[in-house]
Amino acid sequence: MAPELELEEEETMEDRTPSFAKSSSQTSAYAPQVKADTVISKGMTLTGTLKGKGTVRVEGIVEGEISLDGALTVAVSGTVKGPVAVNVLRVAGNIEGNATVKDHLCLERTGHIQGDIETVSLVIEDGGRLNGRTTMMERPKDHQPPAEPKAPPVPELEFGPNYPGGWDTDDTAESAQPEKAAANGKKNK
Incomplete structure (x- = not known):
């Protein structure tokens, strides 16, 4: 009998899956997964025009035009037969x-x-197939690129008499400067 795996309330199996074992759709940095407002389920066929705002996930078949002000995800089992006009695909x-x-x-x-x-x-x-022409459009002038994460600030480097390699690197230099030697509590001989 196999032992049961107990998970804490906040932890899920997906959290415990190593990153190399996740599918590319779970780990891709280019287009984050978005929860779909509408799902065309596997085994379903939608014929006609689909227009609106929001996110749509196609797991079944759509035969017709899709025009969205939002995102469209076509799952592995999904097929779209018709033109698509969306913000993110x-x-x-x-x-x-x-x-x-x-x-x-x-x-x-x-x-x-x-x-x-x-x-x-x-x-x-790698492995994705595109059979057709590609036209790269320019971003709109008012488009704001996503902000890049800022690195923590690096403190200024400070050099002084107590820093190795700073002002004085050996005792002979200290004895040549009586005021520094007095400040450091040493007597000049």
């Missing part, structure tokens, strides 16, 4: 159609896009 499944992405597109190692894309930022992981 993450593809681990399949897209058969053109894609216009205003901010960032991440084509994961299991992802496949069959169509032309226009984007500002593009990352294709």
Whole structure:
């Protein structure tokens, strides 16, 4: 009988999974995972136009246009057959159609896009497949890049008579300067 693994309330199995064992979608630094407002589940097919604001995750099939002011994630099991226009696009499944992405597109190692894309930022992981033309757009002038983390400040270096390699490096120099020797409590001979 295998022993049961007990976890504290705040700790989950995902927290205990080593980083090398997580999938690329869990560890990718380029496009963070976002909780989806809408999920097209595996086994479901949506036919028509999907428009709106928010985040959508496609695990099933969408046949038609997707136009979002937000993010679209196409899971490994997901397929989109039609044009896509979104702010952020993450593809681990399949897209058969053109894609216009205003901010960032991440084509994961299991992802496949069959169509032309226009984007500002593009990352294709090793194994990701893009069959089509790519047009890189310029960022809008009012776009603010994310702030880079600041390193802690480095204190100023201070040198003085008590610092090795500072003013005096040996006793002979100290004896040549009687006022320094008196300040240090030594008598000049």
